Amino acid sequence: MLDVRDAVKAALKTQTVETPSWGYGNSGTRFKVFAQPGVPRTPWEKLEDAAKVHEFTGVTPKVSLHIPWDRVDDYTALAAYAAERGLRLGAINSNTFQDDDYRLGSVCHPDAKVRRRAVGHLLECVDIMDATGSTDLKLWFADGTNYPGQDDVVARQDRLAAALAEVYERLGEEQRLLLEYKLFEPAFYTTDVPDWGTSYAHCLKLGPKAQVVVDTGHHAPGTSIEFIVAFLLREGKLGGFDFNSRFYADDDLMVGSSDPFQLFRIMHEVTKNGGLAPAANVAFMLDQCHNIEAKIPAVIRSVMNVQEATAKALLVDLDALAAAQREGDVLAANAALMDAYNTDVRPLLRELREEQGLAPEPLAAYAASGWRERIATERVGGEQAGWGA
Numbered sequence: 438m439l440d441v442r443d444a445v446k447a448a449l450k451t452q453t454v455e456t457p458s459w460g461y462g463n464s465g466t467r468f469k470v471f472a473q474p475g476v477p478r479t480p481w482e483k484l485e486d487a488a489k490v491h492e493f494t495g496v497t498p499k500v501s502l503h504i505p506w507d508r509v510d511d512y513t514a515l516a517a518y519a520a521e522r523g524l525r526l527g528a529i530n531s532n533t534f535q536d537d538d539y540r541l542g543s544v545c546h547p548d549a550k551v552r553r554r555a556v557g558h559l560l561e562c563v564d565i566m567d568a569t570g571s572t573d574l575k576l577w578f579a580d581g582t583n584y585p586g587q588d589d590v591v592a593r594q595d596r597l598a599a600a601l602a603e604v605y606e607r608l609g610e611e612q613r614l615l616l617e618y619k620l621f622e623p624a625f626y627t628t629d630v631p632d633w634g635t636s637y638a639h640c641l642k643l644g645p646k647a648q649v650v651v652d653t654g655h656h657a658p659g660t661s662i663e664f665i666v667a668f669l670l671r672e673g674k675l676g677g678f679d680f681n682s683r684f685y686a687d688d689d690l691m692v693g694s695s696d697p698f699q700l701f702r703i704m705h706e707v708t709k710n711g712g713l714a715p716a717a718n719v720a721f722m723l724d725q726c727h728n729i730e731a732k733i734p735a736v737i738r739s740v741m742n743v744q745e746a747t748a749k750a751l752l753v754d755l756d757a758l759a760a761a762q763r764e765g766d767v768l769a770a771n772a773a774l775m776d777a778y779n780t781d782v783r784p785l786l787r788e789l790r791e792e793q794g795l796a797p798e799p800l801a802a803y804a805a806s807g808w809r810e811r812i813a814t815e816r817v818g819g820e821q822a823g824w825g826a
């Protein structure tokens with residue numbers, strides 16, 4: 438009989454976490470962006486930092502890019518630079534929220550000229566995917582309204598649908614569109630893609646290459662994200678996650694830091710429903726901003742948090758759980774989850790890393806590597822990369 442620990446380790450070996458280029462650059466709140474020594478100044482330097490995270494975690498071979506923050510002259514060269522460091526370029530994230538033209542929206546804007554410009558940017562992102570070999574186009578729209586009566590809610594949905602259809606048509610055979618939703622902010626009255634249902638409805642109409650992406654910070658407090666995850670997996674419409682955690686709204690803190698139990702519950706639905714299998718093609722991405730904490734260790738910590746939640750989820754005795762559920766034994770069913778959640782999986786993860794030729798403690802290994810000191814010394818002058826706000 439296969440040892441449970443071996444089964445968990447085998448499953449964990451198939452999981453990868455995609456890290457975001459912007460997580461290595463400066464970001465902040467609307468009040469202040471705090472600079473840190475050694476922050477990358479270019480997309481190339483962001484990839485160097487991402488390679489360090491991969492070196493010490495062994496599970497982060499892909500890096501998401503954000504256009505225009507990661508604009509370069511030669512995307513093929515950028516992909517080659519990534520490949521030389523054992524990385525691949527992941528999701529291309531579009532940006533239709535940082536231009537004066539988009540004051541009243543982008544693809545939902547009442548003016549056709551502005552919509553054309555926004556769609557042009559999305560199509561450019563697909564061109565970039567062709568050059569980088571990226572398969573995922575991640576769309577998040579800041580579109581919405583601030584005041585009752587400001588615009589026609591239904592007309593905005595029609596404009597959104599038309600824009601999405603045009604981009605969908607442009608996708609290559611191996612490419613897909615991931616539509617993200619967010620409850621509010623920057624719009625405060627209506628948001629054009631506020632929830633998973635709206636995203637799902639558009640994706641369903643578009644076709645099989647359109648899927649929903651769940652950003653864990655984009656729900657009302659108290660929302661059962663694990664239910665959404667289970668539902669979307671059942672429908673084959675869960676494209677991936679933007680992991681982060683929150684205490685209030687879209688806080689973009691390190692995943693698993695505010696509510697590791699919620700992350701476990703999400704990963705339980707993922708593992709139980711086949712979402713970890715490579716064939717499910719669920720992208721486990723981070724979407725975080727590290728404002729006061731050191732950026733590379735914060736990304737490493739986040740990856741470890743995802744692994745710990747996943748390991749605990751994999752430890753759930755699904756046979757015992759199913760039996761308890763069949764018998765209506767509420768307490769036993771709940772205990773099956775809690776026993777797994779309360780297991781200390783850190784020794785197992787240390788073991789896994791050693792089996793993979795990695796240092797058992799990624800954060801300590803990174804600290805001892807001298808990379809932090811090296812980039813602080815070498816990356817002097819120029820302008821540190823940021824989110825352009």
Ligand SMILES: [Mn+2]
Binds near residue numbers: 617652724
């Ligand atoms: Mn996101």
